[in-house]
Amino acid sequence: GENVEQHPSTLSVQEGDSAVIKCTYSDSASNYFPWYKQELGKGPQLIIDIRSNVGEKKDQRIAVTLNKTAKHFSLHITETQPEDSAVYFCAAFDNYGQNFVFGPGTRLSVLP
Amino acid sequence: DTGVSQNPRHKITKRGQNVTFRCDPISEHNRLYWYRQTLGQGPEFLTYFQNEAQLEKSRLLSDRFSAERPKGSFSTLEIQRTEQGDSAMYLCASSAGLGGSQPQHFGDGTRLSIL
Numbered sequence: 424g425e426n427v428e429q430h431p432s433t434l435s436v437q438e439g440d441s442a443v444i445k446c447t448y449s450d451s452a453s454n455y456f457p458w459y460k461q462e463l464g465k466g467p468q469l470i471i472d473i474r475s476n477v478g479e480k481k482d483q484r485i486a487v488t489l490n491k492t493a494k495h496f497s498l499h500i501t502e503t504q505p506e507d508s509a510v511y512f513c514a515a516f517d518n519y520g521q522n523f524v525f526g527p528g529t530r531l532s533v534l535p
Numbered sequence: 536d537t538g539v540s541q542n543p544r545h546k547i548t549k550r551g552q553n554v555t556f557r558c559d560p561i562s563e564h565n566r567l568y569w570y571r572q573t574l575g576q577g578p579e580f581l582t583y584f585q586n587e588a589q590l591e592k593s594r595l596l597s598d599r600f601s602a603e604r605p606k607g608s609f610s611t612l613e614i615q616r617t618e619q620g621d622s623a624m625y626l627c628a629s630s631a632g633l634g635g636s637q638p639q640h641f642g643d644g645t646r647l648s649i650l
Contacts (some may be wrong), residue, residue: 425578447619455636465643466539466626467578474636518636523568525577 425450427515429526437534444529446513447495450522453515457494458487461510461528469488471498471510503533537561539642543628547648549618555613556645560629567610568639569602570626578626578641584610585633614647622649 426449436442454475459467473487473496474481480487484503489496500507513526527533540559548554560567565586570578581600582592586607595601599617604610614621624646628639 429577457638459641464643466541466628466643469638469640472638514577516635518634523570523580523583523635523639525579528575529578 425453425515425517425522427513427524427526429513429529431529432527433530433532434534435534438503438505440503442498442500442503442507442531442533444511444531445495446515446526447493448515448524450492450515450517451494452517452519453521453522453524454518455516456468456487456489457514457516458485458498459512459514459525461512467512499504500531503531505533505535507531508533511529539627539629539640541625541642541645543645545646546646547599547650549650550617550619553615554617554647555611556625556627556647557609557611558627558629558642559609559614560627560641561631564629564631564640565607566630566632566637566639567604568628568630569610569612570628571596572624572626572644574623581612617647617649619649620622 425461457472461467488498510528567584569581572578584604599615624644626644628641630637630639
């Protein structure tokens with residue numbers, strides 16, 4: 424089955440700096456890679472996603488890159504703000520509905 | 536509010552009791568998923584429905600866990616004879632379209648505490 428690893432587990436940055444979170448996956452059948460932000464007491468919120476036929480996607484301050492050959496994908500947040508502080512999860516899904524696997528999460532703290 | 540709704544938000548029960556959680560998905564979404572999330576971990580997939588059909592249930596944690604979606608709208612997750620290890624957040628998500636490669640939108644979960 425699919426295995427998703429995520430690094431780092433915790434990340435502290437100064438406000439205005441960039442943050443990068445990296446994930447690797449094992450199953451080449453995975454073809455959809457969403458990123459979620461989870462705040463305390465809330466469910467995960469989808470912030471950006473990428474499909475396996477695309478190498479990069481950007482939405483304002485957030486971008487995701489995918490390297491299918493190496494089986495890794497990364498989340499990039501630029502100009503970080505205190506409200507970006509949360510736990511971020513990457514995930515790998517496959518179209519056949521057999522794998523919906525999340526990484527263990529990265530706790531991001533943006534220091535003012 | 537047109538998001539995924541889960542009830543109750545919190546459930547406290549004694550070991551050995553049965554509990555049932557309800558999930559109301561986004562109205563036009565035909566897929567509904569259940570996950571379990573323990574402290575400090577990512578969501579762990581349990582089962583999913585496409586309309587009223589349960590297409591994957593081998594990941595349910597034991598035969599004490601069961602889920603239904605009788606009319607293809609809301610769903611219930613039941614845990615029988617609860618154990619201490621069942622304490623966790625139970626999350627529901629829904630998605631539109633066919634296939635697994637679709638954005639899933641989560642509710643805020645039901646937190647289960649077993650005394």
